[in-house]
Amino acid sequence: MSKRNDIMMATLDLIHEEGLQSVTFAKIFKQANVGSGTIYNYFANKEELVNEVYKESREKMGEYLLHDYDVNASMYERFKCLQSNRLRFGIHFPKMFLFIDSYSFSPYISPELRNKDDGHNSSEIVRDLIVEGQRQGIIKEMDSHLCHQLIHGIISSILKGYYVNKYPLNEVQIQQIIEASWKAILV
Amino acid sequence: MSKRNDIMMATLDLIHEEGLQSVTFAKIFKQANVGSGTIYNYFANKEELVNEVYKESREKMGEYLLHDYDVNASMYERFKCLQSNRLRFGIHFPKMFLFIDSYSFSPYISPELRNKDDGHNSSEIVRDLIVEGQRQGIIKEMDSHLCHQLIHGIISSILKGYYVNKYPLNEVQIQQIIEASWKAILV
Amino acid sequence: MSKRNDIMMATLDLIHEEGLQSVTFAKIFKQANVGSGTIYNYFANKEELVNEVYKESREKMGEYLLHDYDVNASMYERFKCLQSNRLRFGIHFPKMFLFIDSYSFSPYISPELRNKDDGHNSSEIVRDLIVEGQRQGIIKEMDSHLCHQLIHGIISSILKGYYVNKYPLNEVQIQQIIEASWKAILV
Amino acid sequence: MSKRNDIMMATLDLIHEEGLQSVTFAKIFKQANVGSGTIYNYFANKEELVNEVYKESREKMGEYLLHDYDVNASMYERFKCLQSNRLRFGIHFPKMFLFIDSYSFSPYISPELRNKDDGHNSSEIVRDLIVEGQRQGIIKEMDSHLCHQLIHGIISSILKGYYVNKYPLNEVQIQQIIEASWKAILV
DNA sequence: CATGAATGAGTCTTCATTCAT
DNA sequence: GATGAATGAAGACTCATTCAT
Numbered sequence: 053m054s055k056r057n058d059i060m061m062a063t064l065d066l067i068h069e070e071g072l073q074s075v076t077f078a079k080i081f082k083q084a085n086v087g088s089g090t091i092y093n094y095f096a097n098k099e100e101l102v103n104e105v106y107k108e109s110r111e112k113m114g115e116y117l118l119h120d121y122d123v124n125a126s127m128y129e130r131f132k133c134l135q136s137n138r139l140r141f142g143i144h145f146p147k148m149f150l151f152i153d154s155y156s157f158s159p160y161i162s163p164e165l166r167n168k169d170d171g172h173n174s175s176e177i178v179r180d181l182i183v184e185g186q187r188q189g190i191i192k193e194m195d196s197h198l199c200h201q202l203i204h205g206i207i208s209s210i211l212k213g214y215y216v217n218k219y220p221l222n223e224v225q226i227q228q229i230i231e232a233s234w235k236a237i238l239v
Numbered sequence: 240m241s242k243r244n245d246i247m248m249a250t251l252d253l254i255h256e257e258g259l260q261s262v263t264f265a266k267i268f269k270q271a272n273v274g275s276g277t278i279y280n281y282f283a284n285k286e287e288l289v290n291e292v293y294k295e296s297r298e299k300m301g302e303y304l305l306h307d308y309d310v311n312a313s314m315y316e317r318f319k320c321l322q323s324n325r326l327r328f329g330i331h332f333p334k335m336f337l338f339i340d341s342y343s344f345s346p347y348i349s350p351e352l353r354n355k356d357d358g359h360n361s362s363e364i365v366r367d368l369i370v371e372g373q374r375q376g377i378i379k380e381m382d383s384h385l386c387h388q389l390i391h392g393i394i395s396s397i398l399k400g401y402y403v404n405k406y407p408l409n410e411v412q413i414q415q416i417i418e419a420s421w422k423a424i425l426v
Numbered sequence: 427m428s429k430r431n432d433i434m435m436a437t438l439d440l441i442h443e444e445g446l447q448s449v450t451f452a453k454i455f456k457q458a459n460v461g462s463g464t465i466y467n468y469f470a471n472k473e474e475l476v477n478e479v480y481k482e483s484r485e486k487m488g489e490y491l492l493h494d495y496d497v498n499a500s501m502y503e504r505f506k507c508l509q510s511n512r513l514r515f516g517i518h519f520p521k522m523f524l525f526i527d528s529y530s531f532s533p534y535i536s537p538e539l540r541n542k543d544d545g546h547n548s549s550e551i552v553r554d555l556i557v558e559g560q561r562q563g564i565i566k567e568m569d570s571h572l573c574h575q576l577i578h579g580i581i582s583s584i585l586k587g588y589y590v591n592k593y594p595l596n597e598v599q600i601q602q603i604i605e606a607s608w609k610a611i612l613v
Numbered sequence: 614m615s616k617r618n619d620i621m622m623a624t625l626d627l628i629h630e631e632g633l634q635s636v637t638f639a640k641i642f643k644q645a646n647v648g649s650g651t652i653y654n655y656f657a658n659k660e661e662l663v664n665e666v667y668k669e670s671r672e673k674m675g676e677y678l679l680h681d682y683d684v685n686a687s688m689y690e691r692f693k694c695l696q697s698n699r700l701r702f703g704i705h706f707p708k709m710f711l712f713i714d715s716y717s718f719s720p721y722i723s724p725e726l727r728n729k730d731d732g733h734n735s736s737e738i739v740r741d742l743i744v745e746g747q748r749q750g751i752i753k754e755m756d757s758h759l760c761h762q763l764i765h766g767i768i769s770s771i772l773k774g775y776y777v778n779k780y781p782l783n784e785v786q787i788q789q790i791i792e793a794s795w796k797a798i799l800v
Numbered sequence: 801c802a803t804g805a806a807t808g809a810g811t812c813t814t815c816a817t818t819c820a821t
Numbered sequence: 822g823a824t825g826a827a828t829g830a831a832g833a834c835t836c837a838t839t840c841a842t
Contacts, residue, residue, distance in 0.1 A: 055802085071345055073260035075835060084333070086804035089839075094420075157399050158341070159258045194415045195406040198397065202419055205396020209389045219382055232379070235827065236423035242827085264812060272829040276814080285812065429806085445720045447634035451833060461807040463835080472833065528719070532632055566793070569780055576770045580797075583766020584759065587719050590727075593756040602755045606763055608798035616823085640818060647826035650818080659816065 055096045059083040068147040071101065072155060089104030099160070106161055107168075109148040117140040118177065127185050130235065133232045134178055135207060140153050142211040143221060150215070153208055175200070182237075192239045199237055204232045243281045245271040247292050255334040256394070259342055265294045286347065293348055296335040296357075301357030302326040303360040314372050315421065321365055322390060322417045328410060337402065340395050357372070369424075370375065379426045386424055430468045432458040442521040446476065446529055449499060473534065479533050481542075483522040490515040490606025491553070501559050502608065507553055509604045516585040517595060524589065526613050527582050549574070556611075566613050573611055580607045619645040623668050629708040633663065633716060636741070660721070667722055668729075670709040675731030676700040677736070688746050689795065693756045695739055696768060696791045703772040714769055743798075753800045760798055767794045769774065784788060 062084035066075045077098065081088050085115065089195070095101040117137045142149040155161050182199045184193030191199070210229050214221045249271035253262045264285065268275050282288040304324045309315065329336040345351050356362070369386045372378030379385070397416055403406045434456035440449045451472065455462050464613040491511045497505065517525040524550055530540050543549070554574045559565035565573070588595045623645035627636045639658065642649050656662040676699045682691065703710040716722050730736070743760045746752030752760070771790050775782045 068282060071347075074346070076835085078835090081804095088805090088837090089803055090801080092348065093801065093836075154341070157337075159256065160260070163403075170406060192415065192419070194412065197405040198412060198415070201396050201400035201405065202393060202416065206389060206423065207395045209392025210385075211387050212386050212392070218385055218388075232423045235425070236419040238422070263810080265810080273813095275830090276828055277826080279813075280826060442719070447721070450831080452831080462809090462833095463807055464805080466834075467805060507650070524718075530714070533635070572771075572774050572780055575774050575779075576767060579770025579773070580763060580766045581770060583762050587758060587762035589720065590724075592758040592762065599755065599759060602753065603763065606753070606797040609799070610767065610793045612796070637814080639814090642825095649816090649826090650824055654822065655816075795836080 054064045054191055055084075055090055055146040059091055059094065059101070060108065063101060063105050064109070064147050064151060067102075067105075067151055072160065083237070091110075098166065102160065103162055105166055106151065106155065107165060108167075109145075109152050110215060112148060113138075113141050113152060114172035116145075118172055121177070122226065127181070127188065127190060128222065130181055131185075131234060132230050134174075134181070135233055136226060138204070138207045139211065139221075139226055139229065142207065143214070145176040146211075146215055149211060153212075185237075191237050194237075195231075203233045203237060214234070242271075242273055242277060246273060246278055246281065247249070247295065248289060248290050251296070251334050251338060254342075255336055257325075259338075259347065286349075289347060290352055293338065293342065294352055296332075297352075297355075297357045298337050298359075299332070299335060300328055300339060300378055301312075301359035301361040303332075304361040306381045308364070311320050312376065314368070314377060317368055318421055319417050320424060322394065322420055323362075325391070326398070326408075326413055326416065329386055329394065330401070333398075334401055336398060340399075346424065349422075365390075367381070372424075376426060381424075390420045392426060393423070429460055430466060430493055432460060433465055433475065436480065437479050438474060438483070438521050438525060441479075441525050441529075444530070446525075446534060463517065468559075473536075474558075476529075476534060479538055480525065481539055483519075483526050483540075484542075484544045485546075486519070486522060487515050487526060488546035488548045490501075490519075491548040492546055495551070501555070501562065501564055503610055504555055505559075506604050508548075508555070508601060509581060509607055511583050512578070512594075513585070513600055513603065516581065517588070520585075520589055523585060527586075536573065559611075563613065565611050577607045577611060580610070616647055616651060616753075618647075619647060620652055620655065620662070621669065624662060624666050625670070625708050625712060628663075628666075628712055633721065635717075664723060664726055665719065667712065667716065668726060670713050671709060671726075671729075671731045673706070673709060674702050674713060675700075675735040677706075677731035678735040679733055679771075680720075682738070687758065688742070688751060689784075690750065691742055692746075692795060693791050695742070696764065696794055699765070699768045700787055700790065702758055703768065703773070710772060714773075724771070734735060746798075750800065752798050755798075764794045767797065 059224055061082060062080050063075065066083060070079075077088065077091065082090070091101065117134060119133075119137050121133050121137075122132075125133070151205060158164050178200050179196045182191055182196045184194055200231075206229070212220070213219060219225070246267060249267050250262065253266050254269060257266075260326065261408075264278065278288065282291060296373070304321060306320075306324050307325075308320050312320070316325070342348050364382045367385050369378060369383045371379055373383075393416065400406060406412070433454060437449065440453050444453075451462065451465065454465070469478060480532060491554070492505075492506060492531050493511050495507050495511075497504075498512070502588065529535050553570045553574050556565060557569045560567055560570075580603065587593060593599070620641060623634065623641050627640055627644060631640075638649065641652070648691065651742070652662065656665060678695060680698050682694050682698075684691070686694070714759075716729050737759050740757045743752055743757045747757075748755055753757070767790070776781060
């Protein structure tokens with residue numbers, strides 16, 4: 053189980069450092085310190101390996117998004133929790149976040165996987181929240197997927213700027229961003 | 240000139256269909272209906288070809304962004320025009336938009352090209368607008384590059400969802416998105 | 427180790443048969459009975475392979491030149507030994523001799539390798555002999571490198587004629603050549 | 614006729630500068646200032662072009678070797694004339710001399726051409742001289758081809774050292790070399 | 801399970817050659 | 822004759838994948 057994990061971590065590291073297109077098996081083997089044949093005990097081929105890394109990253113993010121999520125909290129509290137978690141996930145796991153963000157729409161990732169549930173229903177929870185907010189007249193009427201994508205897009209944007217050191221991302225900025233994204237979808 | 244254009248169009252098509260990483264010369268030659276050596280009459284190598292496609296795409300987008308842009312219009316009108324144009328460019332030229340969005344930070348695209356002016360000063364115009372809005376107390380105080388990235392990021396995110404058919408993108412949705420992005424950066 | 431050797435021998439054979447310029451990897455693989463990728467387990471590229479073949483040939487020749495060389499023998503005996511060994515090396519290893527002779531000054535062979543000691547100091551020994559002979563007034567005064575090249579050049583020239591079957595090269599001829607080259611540099 | 618000559622001269626220049634193996638048609642066209650198709654009006658292919666250059670070089674050298682050659686002069690005078698002419702040809706036409714010397718035994722040059730008469734019988738004249746000298750008891754008994762090759766080898770050696778600036782080659786040196794080569798083959 | 805030498809299909813690229821102008 | 826854009830066979834080299842140990 054350790055070898056499998058070594059390989060996946062090495063793959064994620066290398067994708068982050070050099071981009072998916074220049075990650076070769078030779079580099080993965082060297083980085084993971086395993087023999088070149090070992091990978092085939094765990095993955096059928098390169099595509100499966102990458103998709104597996106993608107799947108695990110998605111699962112980890114899905115799980116992270118629901119940290120301290122209280123279904124009984126107020127609408128704004130729940131929104132804040134979800135946006136904050138997404139932002140913090142990006143801050144703590146930049147490799148995973150960027151990998152997901154960069155390749156979700158790439159032809160390399162199988163469409164089934166892209167649209168697949170992450171096992172924690174986080175996407176559905178976000179959209180449920182949007183729909184509920186719209187029913188209550190708090191959130192503007194629009195396609196829930198569109199709205200979801202919109203608030204997600206704001207977080208992505210901010211994180212990408214942060215990754216290239218355009219600005220710091222402390223509690224102050226985090227609160228500002230959450231408020232800005234909240235205002236963006238209010239009626 | 241026709242052959243050169245055939246090659247560039249074939250390249251853009253293939254990048255869109257399969258991703259830059261799996262675009263091979265063999266596929267380009269077949270798609271463009273030219274001999275395998277012909278490309279080298281126009282481009283020194285694959286990197287130059289891809290960068291040339293990138294450059295033309297950037298130029299086309301830069302030009303498109305300024306459609307009907309009136310420097311004397313109100314702040315909101317100008318903002319609306321720019322955001323709307325970006326969105327419409329993405330809707331009408333999905334291949335170009337996705338190529339630019341996906342590979343601007345790829346090591347394959349030369350840094351000088353990525354940062355190069357697109358010949359229409361569109362980037363500068365957007366940031367000038369932001370700075371002016373901030374001086375007038377309309378737009379929230381923040382780094383102008385960050386703000387630029389934020390409103391750009393919303394459009395990108397929305398377009399990517401649209402491309403995978405998550406939702407339609409008609410006039411109604413376009414207006415919703417523009418308003419949401421405007422509200423996101425207001426004080 | 428066997429594969430590596432197979433490749434080098436095949437390379438030398440092909441250089442001899444068709445000349446360096448027309449030796450392709452395809453021919454080497456076929457001749458050596460290895461897969462096309464195998465070479466890269468042993469040599470970084472074609473240049474390294476050729477240089478390695480050159481290096482081994484030089485080492486072999488350097489070793490051969492000193493067969494039965496007796497530092498206490500007379501000047502003429504030592505001269506005879508060296509010239510005779512060079513000639514015999516060329517007779518017994520025509521591929522190596524011709525390869526060294528033809529490509530020592532080719533841009534394909536790295537200069538440091540060309541000038542490198544062959545590990546047996548044979549070049550130095552020849553020049554030492556010349557210098558000693560000049561000090562004793564036996565050998566004509568001239569640059570030792572020039573003199574070295576002259577006696578070496580005679581052997582090369584003779585061997586090339588022999589290789590294209592211009593004449594036989596038996597003991598009689600060998601003695602004639604050695605004597606002629608000795609007389610050419612005497613005072 | 615001018616174009617044909619331009620191409621041949623450009624070819625000889627390039628072979629001298631970069632070696633036969635790296636001379637491409639593209640370089641020849643550029644150097645000769647002709648279009649890429651022009652060559653096929655004069656030469657069937659690259660090999661024919663190179664062999665034609667070789668043939669002309671050999672003819673020019675053959676002609677040069679007989680400058681001021683007096684069949685009635687003394688044996689030594691005639692020997693001196695031939696060796697001197699060969700040396701002077703190498704001094705004045707280094708490109709041709711080196712090309713002939715380097716590629717005469719290369720598989721690139723067709724064997725028929727290598728052994729072909731140069732149209733001036735110079736080779737035969739040299740060997741006739743040798744045979745005559747041997748009959749008179751002046752020159753050592755040995756295969757005339759061998760002897761020819763030997764005195765030719767000395768000149769080649771000397772010229773190669775001269776080309777890389779190891780020493781000057783003025784009248785003094787020329788006389789020394791001729792005498793040395795004469796002594797080499799005397800009984 | 802783990803290994804890595806061996807493999808060969810596939811990659812980019814070069815370059816002699818053709819042919820319409 | 823002269824041209825050079827177009828060509829594609831062939832070159833060096835890469836890399837995912839296999840298999841004997």
